Amino acid sequence: MDARLLPTVDLDTIFRPRLAQLLNVEEMTAKEKLFTFQFKDGTPLGQDPGQFVEVSAFGIGEAPISVSSSPTRGDTFELCVRAVGNVTNALHRMAPGATVGIRGPFGRGFPVEEMRGRNVLFVAGGLGLVPLRSLIHAVLDMRQDFGAVTILYGTKNPSELLFRNELAQWEARDDVDYQVTVDVADESWRGNVGVITTLFRGLPVDPRNTVAVIVGPPVMYRFVIREVLGKGLPMGRILVSLERRMKCGVGKCGHCQINGVYVCQKGPVFTYAELRNLQEAI
Amino acid sequence: MPLKVIEKRDVEPLVRHLMERFQVVGIKKKDGKNTYGVIESPAELRLDSCATITSPKKYFFPQRETLLQFAVDGSWEPQAVVEAQPRIIFGMRPCDIAATWMLDMAFSEVNPDANYLEKRKRALIIGVDCKEPCDEYCFCKSMGTLEVETGYDLFFTAADDTYIVRTGTPEGEALLEEWGKAREALYEDRVKLRAVQREKDERFKEALEFDVEELPRFLEDSYRSLLWDVLGEKCLSCGSCNLVCPTCYCFNVLDEVKLNLSEGERYRVWDSCQLEGFAKVATGENFRERRGDRVRHRFFRKGKYMKEMFGRFGCVGCGRCTRACLVHINPIEVYNQLKGGE
Incomplete structure (x- = not known):
């Protein structure tokens, strides 16, 4: 195009x-380790629950790492990271006082405002609890603004359970229905055993006023989305x-x-209605 | 914008004049092949040859480009790096001008990319019209890029012993003004230009068996076609098509530490959606593991996704990917197969 039509840009680049x-x-x-960071200039990250940073x-x-903390909780932010690649292994070698670079927050997070007044059904599989925790905290910090809150959490085995202190707190709350399952138990495990879909049997879900928020590995989406569709939820209220x-x-x-969609721009949060025609999505 | 005329014999002096103020880039011979390169002496510039291996996008979006300088321990604020210099690309073909429009869109939408845009804004583009098709692989006429209305500062069309020059911008006009040897076009020049354009148009044949506006629909209807499996079995996933494509702009970002081990730089390099690991995430999941899926993704980007995002096709019909492909995957054939003999 005519170069004069090109936007002026900040040389302090993106x-x-x-x-x-x-x-x-x-x-x-x-x-997995949980890292707490603060910007050196003291400014908050200003994230929406569900966004990520570089x-x-x-x-x-x-x-890219999803933010695990809620903006409702102070000027620091938390990233829960599995040591699996070069950058994440480098993070795992760091001690308090170390300096990192942060870009973001990026992407479209969870539509908290649209969820207000509704029941929320959280479904987390494995590391999926990491981004979901930012929303769970936000919802629990504004508990009176939401209807019934259900948290379903599944991991492969008990040793992979994250945020154990918080799980115990959720378990103890009267205003949260928290259920957990593991695919394979060990000697100490007294709870549910089975994949996460087993928790849906007999689970009360009001399809008229519930938002389901599901985060987990790709294989989990295929089965859990089927379950919540089976409960009568419309595709636009499955996140x-x-x-x-x-x-x-x-x-x-x-x-x-994914097909024609840049996940960092339109996502990472999507409704199932938005994804059903994106063949590469799940 | 006014029409000007330059004698062919004055082009060398013009290039010499421009070289005083700009880096001049154009098509020249390198190892017997046509390539866009920096013009060291005016006689090197070949305005009448085409079919370069790579496109001029490398002057706005280099194969490797520094983005950032940093201290490994984070002891000082990382510094953004934007490299740009005054440059003239002399002899850009209509297909590449169309491709530049596409890159302009990609790098200015949503999050403007200073590293591209600064290079782009400091460059002047002098286009040169094609006289005949590069070879049997180019299909610019079918893609609607044989003629370009905008995207150049000046545009040269050869007619007898002259170039008839369209001015696209005030900057282009000023360039000729300041040089002082271009004359105003006369009525005869305008007649000549129209005749040359007509002859040119006749020499280029339609390669697609359908109106290109139908391409997104043909692709959509063929998402699950076995054609992608067949192409996937042929494709070697070498990524050559991406490297030579004038509109491919995907990249990877990497860090490099200097020898002093305390500082380093972050740079981006061209990447290829055809490579196996392109869409692979840290947990091992690969969202386009099958080669056929990756070939399909590239064709869908060029023929559908970019059209939806930016309003024009990501393919300009230059034919470079076909020339570079080791197993002769040819978009003309693929597009015509998609039509399915309707």
Whole structure:
């Protein structure tokens, strides 16, 4: 096009991260740690529940990580990270005081305002609890604004359960129906055994006023979406968050693309109504 | 915008003049092949040859480009890096001008990308009209890119011993003004231009068996076609098509630490949606593991997704991917097969 029509741009580009300090590291499981960060300039991250950031381990690279904390809880933010690639392993080697780079928050998070007044059915599989926790905290911090709250959580085995202190708190609350299951039990496990869909048997769900929020591995979506459709929920009130390789986070690099959709721009949160015709989505 | 005329013998002096103020880039011979490169001496510039292997996008979106400089320990604020210099691309073909329009859209929509846009804005584009098809692989006429109305500062069309020059922008006009040797076009020049354009149009044949506006629908109807499996079995996933494509803009971002081990830079490099790991995530899930799915993704981007995003096709019909493909996957054949003999 005519170069004069091109937008003026900030030379402090979309690729420059801001510096953040690692305040605290908490071991969650053998593979996952919870990191608490604060921007060096003291500003809050300003995320919506469900958004993600690009984390720089300088010299190693950058990786997209979902934010695990709610904006309703202070100026620090938390990332729960599994050590699985170069950047995440570098994070796992860091101690409090270390500096990382953060770009974001990016993407479309959960539509909290639209969910107000409704029952919320949370379904988390494995690491899916990490992004979902940001929304669970937001909902629990504004508990009176929502109807019935149900949290279903499943992992492969008990050793993979994340945020154990919080799970106990949810379990103890009268205003939350919390249920957990593991695919394979160990000697200590006294709870449900079976895949997460087994929790749906007899689960009371009012299809007129419930939003289902499902986050987990791709295989889980296929089965859990079937369950909530079976409860009568409309496709527009079934929310999922998709994992993709968001290399740039700003809708350019192409890695996160599902058919014609850039997940870093239109997602990672989608309604099932938006996904049903995207063949590559789930 | 006014029409000007330049004598062919004055092009070399013009290039020499431009080289004083700009880096001049154009088509030249390298190892016997036509390629866009920096013009070191005016005689190198070949305005009448086409079918370059790679496209001029590398001057706006280089194969490797530094984005950031940082301290490994984060002890100082990382600095954004934007490299750009005044440049003239002399002799860009209509297909590449159309492709540049596509990249302009991709890098200015939503989150404007300074690294692309600064290079783009500091460049002047002098287009040159084609006289005949590059070879049997180009199909610009079918893709609607044989003629371009905008996207250039000046546009040269050869007619006898002259170039008739369309001015596209005030910057282009000023360039000729300041040089001082272009004359105003006369009535005869306008007549000549129309005749040349008519002859040119006759030499280019339609390669597609349908109106290209139907392409998105043919693709949509063929999402589950076995054609993608067949192409997937042929395709070697080498990514050559992406490297030579004038509208492919996917990239990877990597860090590199300097020898002092305390500082480093982050850079982006061209990437390919045809490579196996392109859509793979850390947990091991690969969302386009099958080769046929990756081939389909590329064809859908060019013929449907980019059209939906930006209003024009991601394919400009330059034929570069066909020339570069080791197993002769040819979009003309693929598109015509999609039509399905309706």
